Amino acid sequence: MEEEARPREARAASARVVLLQGDITTQEADAIVNAANSSLMGGGGVDGAIHRAGGPRILEECKAIVDERGRLPAGEAVATTAGRMPARWVIHTVGPRWQGGSRGEDGTLAHAYRSSLEVARELGAHTVAFPSISTGAYGYPVAEAARVALAAIRAELEEHPGTIAEVRLVLHDPHTLAAFEQALADTFGE
């Protein structure tokens, strides 16, 4: 029997939450979020893709931020230009490394999503695109990360209605998309 298609879109207050599979560097959102590390000096995964696609101005601005305020703690977020990408800003956040789940990883991951949305509101961004933070090199189990992410996004949008009209989760592979579809149904299902 054909598995019924799970929803890829939901509403939180006046905003839409949308799931899609793709490459975040090509998103025409006002702001795209980077899963960075505390040094902000770039890396692999989506961090590497964003710096490659956006060009050197992003790293220049990251260096200025770190010179001024030091390394970015996990859960915090800062904004730079998006350089050559269609987006206007990159919001760099640092997710938790998975250490088994008893070191407050869920709270830090939720804080990374919420901090990024707070920075987006301060910028006046109306559309924000996220990757799946911490589920690559940082090893966070995808199903749990998706639940934490969507609960945090829903709460933040409902507590601060208005500025942000759309939050996109841009997933890079079918497995991660499926995990977020399930979490969307669990988080937003009536």
Ligand code: APR
């Ligand atoms: N667009 C969207 N998602 C992407 C892209 C892309 N172009 N490239 C990779 N991803 C996905 C990965 O498949 C994964 O699902 O982003 C998710 C997060 O994986 P990572 O990029 O490894 O990020 P994270 O797990 O948070 O680890 C961060 O990795 O790259 C380094 O400097 C970074 O030290 C930091 C660590």
